[in-house]
Amino acid sequence: MARSTGAVGPSGCAATLTEPGAFGGSLGYAQKLSDDDPALPFTPGVDHGYLGVGLDVLGNCFGDWEHRGNGCETTSPAGTAFRIPAPGANMVTLRGPGDGTTGYCFLTATTSNFSTTGPWPSTLPGQLQGPTTSLPAGVTPAAVPSTYKFGFAASTGLFTDVHLIRNVSVHPAAALPQLNLVKQVSAASDVPLPLTPGQQVPYEYVVTNSGNTTLTDVNVTDDRVTGICCPGTTLTSGQTMTCTGTYTVTEADGLAGSVTNTALAHGTTPGGTMVDSPPSEVTLPVQRGPGLRLEKTVDEDRVYRAGDEVSYTYTVTNTGPTELTGIGVTDDRVDGITCQATTLAPGASTTCTGTYTVTQQDAERGNVINIAFARGQSGATTVESPPDTARVDVVTNRPALRIEKSVDDSRPYRVGERITYTYTVTNTGNTELSDVTVVDDRVTDVTCRATTLAPGASTTCTGTYTVTEADAVAGEITNVAVATADNGTVRSEPDQATVQVESKPCHGKDCHKPCHGKDCEPCADQRCEAY
Structure with missing residues (x-):
């Protein structure tokens, strides 16, 4: 069984948590490029995930195979290689912030070995029964978000199992005010830093009614931004809305080297009491002098x-x-x-x-x-x-071929008859193959429709063989074929086919003894057939 339980939050904007991340070793939190095959879909991780806590029995979450941690400077000790068995069995692995197919970097895990040389034994006191209640020192992801959404996902891997999550309690470390405000640079923009005079900075103001009554006349003020626009003026209990505003950097900000602005959200209770949020401020650097x-x-x-x-x-x-x-x-x-x-x-x-x-x-x-x-x-x-x-x-080239040989084996063949063989050759590796050919120990001049195959592509080859007198003596034909590519440096596993051949009737005088006459030479050492 594999489990994932993660606290996720905004990385520039609020997480949606409408669906889990990738399956398998990503444990419903991180991203996944199945089998590291670029021809397959790249499944994204949890939308704007902040922290993934993977309770992993099989151990694939520990490694970065299948592009887990794509784009991360810090990588798993196990690297990106595919390992059997998985590198981090019976382990709790923590992965950091990510969005889409980027991030979800390895942070730490319950192992005593953080070198790049395995094995990586788990330090859990039992079979995933030890509690993980806090992060070890020095591995907390940067820029802790002000608000979180908690989600739980499960992936059975090789097993079919029941996952139970019981007695979960989530509560804030400090009581929230009746009105809460989070100010941030718009997640939809890519604001380059440091700022320069004349540059516009789009801000988002995420306003939440964290009390138990409806608030009206909700608005936001900012000591630097005017004309802040909100989609509404009423928030019911627990409701959130995002307001927007834009600030233009001034020459004075350039002289100061930074710009700090502070915002407040305001609202009115049903009894007419004014409610203000705690202030929320953002400081951004501004270029001072040549840059x-x-x-x-x-x-x-x-x-x-x-x-x-x-x-x-x-x-x-x-x-x-x-x-x-x-x-x-x-x-x-x-x-x-x-x-x-x-x-x-x-x-x-x-x-x-x-x-x-x-x-x-x-x-x-x-x-x-x-x-x-x-x-x-x-x-x-x-x-x-x-x-x-x-x-x-970067991936290591893994060239590979598969051959499937087929023939009509529903009837016996006669001497002189031509047998047609069909060979389906597939590129099962991750790199293009050229000079694709088929070598058969009985069939010469096998021809293929294509001799260059992209990863995952197939081609059909054909060849014929004429039944001989010796085949009739043997009573059957078994031949073996292999596919090759890249001047023979890549070879498939062999595949064989067998067909039956009719024996040539023998007409000797004594049909109860082995034939030894001129008429019986074609079926020497066999019993004569009655006629």
Whole structure:
């Protein structure tokens, strides 16, 4: 049995918890690319999950196989390899924030071994009966959300079982006010930091009636933002709404180096009493003096292999008040990065590009992580951007073939008759195969409709064989075939087929003894047939 129980909350916006995450070793919390096969759907994890507590008997949640922890800098000690048996049996594994197919990173687990060399024994005192009531020191995910939704999911894995969750009690550590407010930068926007003067910042204000009476005249005020818009003015007990507002960064914010604004929610009880929420504030950095910002992007959804070329795009922005010259990008894995422009006016951007070829060492490690920063000059002063990191996953090529041989074996064949064989060859690996052929120990000149197969693709091959006198003596024909590819370096398991052959009648004088006459040579050492 495998269980998952997780407290999930906003990572920029509130979690919906309308459905669990992926099945199997992801335990209903994390994401999953089944069998690490890019041709299969990539199942997302819990929407904006914050913390997953996996109670795992089989132990797959401990490892990062099937892209669990996709895009994470911190990975599981077991890595991304497929392991039999699973690496973390009878273990409680904690995974951090994630959204969609990115994140849900390994945090810690109940094991005494955190090295990359197994085995990884569980330290639970029994068979998943030991309580996990708090996180070990140093593994709490960053930016603890102000509100949570709790969910429970289960995955039976190889078993059919009943999962019982009983006596669950969830309560806040501190009593909530009658009106609660959470202010945040809009989750739908991608606001680059640090901010620059003139830049607009969209804010969301999540207002919740946490009391037991309906509130009217609900609104939000902000000491920096005017014209905040709410979808309504009445909140029933337990109801939530999201208000929005926009702030434009000023030159004064640039001189200060940051901008802090504070918001309050207000409402009125049925008795006419005014209710205010506790204040909620957000502080964002603003560029002060010359500055550069670098945004590095790469196709993270693609699965790379040794020899593949990875293309990176770098967007460099002048975030300061002065012109910058000599713009360039340095990456610890990519050489020869080129930029469309090398001089940037205040607020201007340029695009730079570079490529990297994946090595076998990258494939063995399972990923490529590289760090880049932008550099420019403001007069005699060198200006550097904060670094930006990107990660792509790399898989090891696993070439494989399967052959299925078929023939009409519903009747016996006669000497001189041609037998037609059909061979279905399938690429069961994860890399393209070329020079696909079939070798049969009885059939020559087998022809295939296709000789190049993508992962999962199949082709049909055919060949014929003419029945001989020797086959009639033997009474049957059994032949064995294998499929090969890539100049014979990839071979399938053999498959064989058997058909029956009619014996040639013998017409000797003595039909109760072995035939030894000229007429009986074709069926020597066999009993004669009566005629």
